[in-house]
Amino acid sequence: MKRPTIADIAREAGVSKGAVSYALNGQPGVGETTRARIVAIANAMGYRPNTAARALAGGAAKVVGLTLHRPPKTLGVEPFFMELISGLEAELSTHSYGLLLQMVPNHADEIAVYRRWWSDRSVDGVLLCDVRTDDARIDALRELQLPAVVVGPPTASGDLACIWSDDGVSLVEAVEYLAALGHRRIARVSGLSDLAHTAVRTEAFAAVSARLGLTDAVTIATDYTGEGGARATRRLLSSPTRPTALLYDNDIMAIAGLSVAQQMGLSVPADLSIIAWDDSPICRLVHPPLTALSRDIAAYGTHAARLLLAAIAGEPVTSVQDELAHLNPRGSTGPARR
Amino acid sequence: MKRPTIADIAREAGVSKGAVSYALNGQPGVGETTRARIVAIANAMGYRPNTAARALAGGAAKVVGLTLHRPPKTLGVEPFFMELISGLEAELSTHSYGLLLQMVPNHADEIAVYRRWWSDRSVDGVLLCDVRTDDARIDALRELQLPAVVVGPPTASGDLACIWSDDGVSLVEAVEYLAALGHRRIARVSGLSDLAHTAVRTEAFAAVSARLGLTDAVTIATDYTGEGGARATRRLLSSPTRPTALLYDNDIMAIAGLSVAQQMGLSVPADLSIIAWDDSPICRLVHPPLTALSRDIAAYGTHAARLLLAAIAGEPVTSVQDELAHLNPRGSTGPARR
DNA sequence: CTGAAAGCGCTTACAG
DNA sequence: CTGAAAGCGCTTACAG
Structure with missing residues (x-):
């Protein structure tokens, strides 16, 4: 019994x-x-x-912590996190690990959560998402000696191991594809500019544009929301030298942008080509379906969990580079009208 | 120190x-x-x-458990769960409660998880989503005496307290609105038919259709995915007596349906009116924006958490009816063409 | 109303 | 290589 x-x-x-x-x-x-x-x-x-007894006696809690930023209007929309969590959990549960979730309003509170988790021993390690250049959480985590893995580029990961995908390479692939279709005026609608991976993309965009001689290559930074994407799109398309191709940092903004273009009487892809970063099922539901930079986000989560479990086990871990996002051409991109 | x-x-x-x-x-x-x-x-x-010590000594774990079904293709798409989780967490964290997440492939495994959580004392209570008529989890939970709250209609909640919204009333509102616009041939694309709330909607749809004398009122059951919604839409619109208005059980299917209609050369709303259940930001991003049955899902989650915490505290809890989803008319609905 | 004590189920020095 | 014991930080009967 x-x-x-x-x-x-x-x-x-x-x-x-x-x-x-x-x-x-x-x-x-x-x-x-x-x-x-x-x-x-x-x-x-x-x-x-009994996990409580184990934790109390100084053993492993068998739980991993993940904080999420309290919903900007995008949460519940961006499929990214849900897919990441699903992949994480798949790996964790095969090792009898649980996933503890906590919403936080900002980095300061997030660090307080880590501190509590650590002194509680309620988690054995944490995953860090959406790192910024110069992210205070990295130092805090190192100080706590809490095993942690960054989901993001090594440039912003400090001493922590990270799992990342080279967004710069993927961005170049997308821009070169547009250039090959004859586009010369390409603009980009980015996410939050202080995020490390946004910086990587912005830098790559500037570099490839320079190399290809695309002089009008601008990036407008937004907040990842549909509204933000719509506003940026409206602004770009109102320019006398409006771009013939737009690259969006997430799928939500791309869909919003598509809608704006159609409302402004532009035909996609005849008048305007559109590429979305991150390829959720929604990209295939709109008309025309969106060309997207796709990758297996759930697998990304699984690999992140694997890395974190290794770090928790005290194994030496080094940053790993995950699969690149690659271009999935669909109906929203076509030759530039001459 | x-x-x-x-x-x-x-x-x-x-x-x-x-x-x-x-x-x-x-x-x-x-x-x-x-x-x-x-x-x-x-x-x-x-x-x-120290939560571990407390749990070991027989006190509260200060953690609530939530299982999610391993992603059918819809996960990462349906904003519903992410918003629910966000609302849940808001309430839980003000009471220093954590949220433990676990993916499960099916009900049998889910019950095993509950059993483990309970004997571990790793959670103090759980939330049950997507209840079916005749749901084995209800009995299992009662047997374990694990405090639990159902997020769903009382008809399928057994002895457990539930939090719910009367979908039948909302559905009637939507159909009456369409009827007032002159629509006589209205069809519905539903989610999984064995879910309790789907049954509630289906029943209400049949009843209101009969009352209004809408003889062609059919429901096609799908799996909530965009593909499923697209297929059902194609079938409905290919009928010689095709409907002039469609009602979808989630936003993803509605967007897919809109796209199918446009591909088939129908103009929305001139030739076809569309209503989506659940109103995520995406509904406003497509063109035309979708008329939707909206409700505050995060608040729903907050109320669910509040109810569960009361149950955990041993307070007598009774099922509570949350705010109704109400119609938010946008561009996708209009008068029936005569 | 208060205090001293046992015990929850583990892990880990510490002796053998 | 093995065993007996202390201790992790709480909660909760049980005496006073």
Whole structure:
């Protein structure tokens, strides 16, 4: 009736509780044959460790923490996080790890949460998203010695290991594709400009534009919302030398931009080509379907979880570069009208 | 340096550890004046309880559990859950509660997760979403005596308290609006038919159609995905007596339907009116913007959390009816062409 | 109303 | 390699 404890297993196996603990945790201090016997008995009894007891005694909490920024209007819209979480969880649960979620209004509160989690031992490690250049959270985490992995570019990760995808390369692929279609006036609608990955993209955009001699290449920074994307689009398309192609930093803004273009009487892709970064199912639902920079975000999450678990286990971890987002051409891009 | 424990507070206050525990937890067993003094000292020392120790000693884990179904293709798309989670968390964190998230492939695994959480004491209660008529999870939860609240209609909640919104009323509002615009052939594209709230809507749709004498009122059940919505729409619009108005059970399907209609050369709303259930920002981004049944999903989550916390606290809880979704007319609906 | 004590189920030095 | 023991920080009967 009652769930078995290590004491029950110890009695059954005729050893001490300590021996059971060592055996089950793969620690030295018990012979291989006894270990095997103990593990067999534990399985037979359906033993599952009590996480609270383990955490209290200084062991692992078997929980990983993730903070999310309290919804700017985009949350609940950007599919990115939900997909990331889904991938994270897939990996975590195979290792019997839980995912603790907490909304935070800002970085200061986020750091306070980390501090509490750490002194509570309620999480064994955390994942850091949306890093900014010069992000205070990085130092705080290092100081706490809380195992952490950054989901973002190494340029902003400090000493922490990170998992990232080289957005610069993907951006160049997209711009070169547009250039090959004859576009000379290409503009970009970016997300929040203080995010590290936005900076990477902005830099790459400037570089490739210079290389290709695209003199009108501007970036308008927004807040990732549909409204922000619509406003930026309206402004760009109202220019006397309006661009013939637009690149958006997320799918929501691209869809908003498409709608604005159509309202302004422009035909996509005849008058204007559009590319979205991040390819959620919505991109295929609009008309015309959006050409997008796609990648497997759930897999990204899975790899992030794997890296974090390794860091928690005390293994030496180094930053890993994930698969690049690559261009998925659909109906929203076409040759530049001459 | 080290975080203070009740032992530190007890020493400081000149009382026993037990007294501190009683004082801090609002339990009887300590006088009001001593209680006030102890609380003051605890605050001054920056005391925060260790959740692991508390859980181990049989107290509250201060964590609430939520399972999500491993992504059908809709996840990461339907904004509903992200908004719900955001609202949940807002309430939970003001009570120092955490939210533990776990993906599950099916109900059997979900029940196993509840069982584990319960014997672990790793959560104090759970929230149940997407209930089906005759849902095995309800019985399992009652058997475990795990405090739980259903996010869904009382018809499928068994003995559990639920928080719900009367979808039947909202559906009638939408259909009557269409009828007032002169529509006689109205069809509905529903979500998964075994979900309890789908059943509520389907029933209401049949009833109001009969009352208004709309003989062609059919419901096609899908899986909530854009593809499913597109397929259903194509089928409906290919009929010789095609409907002049369509009602979709979520925003994703409505957007897909809009796109299909436009591809088939129909003009919205001149040839076809469209209404979406659940009003995410995307509904305003497409062209024409979608008329939608809106409600504040984050508030819904907040209320759900409040109800669950009351249940956990052992207060008597009864099901509460949340705000109705109401019609938000936009460009996708108009008079029926005669 | 208050205090001293046992116990929750683990982990980990510490002796053998 | 193994065992006996202390301790993690709480809660809660149980005596006074």
